Amino acid sequence: MSGQQTIAGDDLPDGLVVADAAGAVVHLNQAAARLLGTDRDAVIGQPLSEVITLDDLSGCSWYDAMRPYDGLETRTRLVEQAWYRPDGRELLVTGGLVRERPLGAVLRVTVSMRAVRARWQLDRRHSDLVATVAHELRSPLTGVKGFTATLLAKWDRFSDQQRRLMLETVDADADRLARLITELLDTARIDAGRLALRVAPVDVVALSRRVAASITAAGGRDIRLELSAGAPEIWGDADKLSQVLTNLVENAQRHGRGTVAVSVLGEPAADGTPGVAVLVDDEGEGVPEELRERVFNRFWHTGGQDGSGLGLYIVRGLVEAHSGEVAILSSPAGGARIRIWLPVAEPETLAATSVS
Ligand SMILES: Nc1ncnc2c1ncn2[C@@H]1O[C@H](COP(=O)(O)OP(=O)(O)OP(=O)(O)O)[C@@H](O)[C@H]1O
Numbered sequence: 001m002s003g004q005q006t007i008a009g010d011d012l013p014d015g016l017v018v019a020d021a022a023g024a025v026v027h028l029n030q031a032a033a034r035l036l037g038t039d040r041d042a043v044i045g046q047p048l049s050e051v052i053t054l055d056d057l058s059g060c061s062w063y064d065a066m067r068p069y070d071g072l073e074t075r076t077r078l079v080e081q082a083w084y085r086p087d088g089r090e091l092l093v094t095g096g097l098v099r100e101r102p103l104g105a106v107l108r109v110t111v112s113m114r115a116v117r118a119r120w121q122l123d124r125r126h127s128d129l130v131a132t133v134a135h136e137l138r139s140p141l142t143g144v145k146g147f148t149a150t151l152l153a154k155w156d157r158f159s160d161q162q163r164r165l166m167l168e169t170v171d172a173d174a175d176r177l178a179r180l181i182t183e184l185l186d187t188a189r190i191d192a193g194r195l196a197l198r199v200a201p202v203d204v205v206a207l208s209r210r211v212a213a214s215i216t217a218a219g220g221r222d223i224r225l226e227l228s229a230g231a232p233e234i235w236g237d238a239d240k241l242s243q244v245l246t247n248l249v250e251n252a253q254r255h256g257r258g259t260v261a262v263s264v265l266g267e268p269a270a271d272g273t274p275g276v277a278v279l280v281d282d283e284g285e286g287v288p289e290e291l292r293e294r295v296f297n298r299f300w301h302t303g304g305q306d307g308s309g310l311g312l313y314i315v316r317g318l319v320e321a322h323s324g325e326v327a328i329l330s331s332p333a334g335g336a337r338i339r340i341w342l343p344v345a346e347p348e349t350l351a352a353t354s355v356s
Pocket residue numbers: 251252253255256282284285286287295296300301302303306307308309310311312313336
């Protein structure tokens with residue numbers, strides 16, 4: 001913004017971006033530059049589609065969803081909606097279309113945006129949650145209902161083997177429902193800050209061994225363990241930490257490829273606080289840098305019906321309740337490396353120690 005004089009709209013608390021008939025940005029106020037994390041001088045003249053780098057939870061960009069220059073000629077407004085920055089922050093964006101005459105070509109597009117207020121975000125999160133929950137629960141339930149109804153109506157027409165097959169599907173769907181409900185309950189507790197930890201000394205090395213054994217026993221691929229004998233015991237909730245590790249290993253097996261390795265080592269934080277680091281590595285594609293924040297959002301996921309996108313949200317909630325940290329890095333083996341760090345911490349310094 002070197003030497004640029006104050007221009008119209010700089011006093012506005014909201015971000016304002018204006019693009020001309022050709023789709024090039026002709027105006028951007030200070031708030032917009034800040035909200036979009038861009039340099040004003042650099043974006044004037046650039047295509048609007050490249051300046052507004054916001055997208056929704058499924059990765060569809062604001063520009064592709066709005067298509068401000070196409071669509072109905074009657075349109076003069078762009079609906080107000082929440083969009084995400086690459087770093088995961090939410091902005092509320094709306095806009096207007098100025099046409100040369102009613103139903104004529106678009107002369108100018110104005111876009112205004114503001115950071116989503118915490119209160120509003122919370123309200124919206126709750127209604128989003130209800131909608132998503134209903135949707136997520138419905139698909140396995142449709143399968144259950146379909147097969148039970150068919151079996152009841154036409155029991156005699158199926159062979160034992162066919163009945164078994166249907167019941168196996170019902171069984172798998174019921175498992176999926178049960179898992180989903182557990183995840184949703186955890187999510188609600190994390191959201192409400194009501195996560196209760198039952199803290200006791202935890203040997204993370206032994207815990208990692210147990211988790212690996214139970215995943216392998218349940219049919220998961222073999223896991224390579226690199227457990228450092230010197231890792232100190234920490235204060236934590238063993239069940240919740242098992243859940244964290246199970247989630248990470250299952251992710252590595254499902255979303256990654258090749259060998260999955262779990263390493264545990266004693267490692268102090270930068271300020272010297274003693275702690276333990278756990279690394280879960282795989283040899284898949286890894287997580288692109290621009291998504292490393294976003295994958296922690298509730299319901300953000302890839303891979304269709306297979307997951308619900310709550311796993312990493314819960315992982316972060318549980319790790320933070322232990323005053324720990326979680327980060328996504330690149331594994332030297334080529335895939336993703338998820339690193340969690342947990343302080344040795346005295347129980348009273350934990351976020352919640354009451355048992356509900
Ligand atoms: N090891 C990994 N390698 C590559 N991508 C990953 C890895 N772990 C997570 N991801 C990405 O992060 C997304 C979110 O993960 P998350 O665990 O929250 O949801 P999920 O595994 O899809 O569903 P679930 O709720 O069943 O865990 C995944 O859908 C995937 O795109």
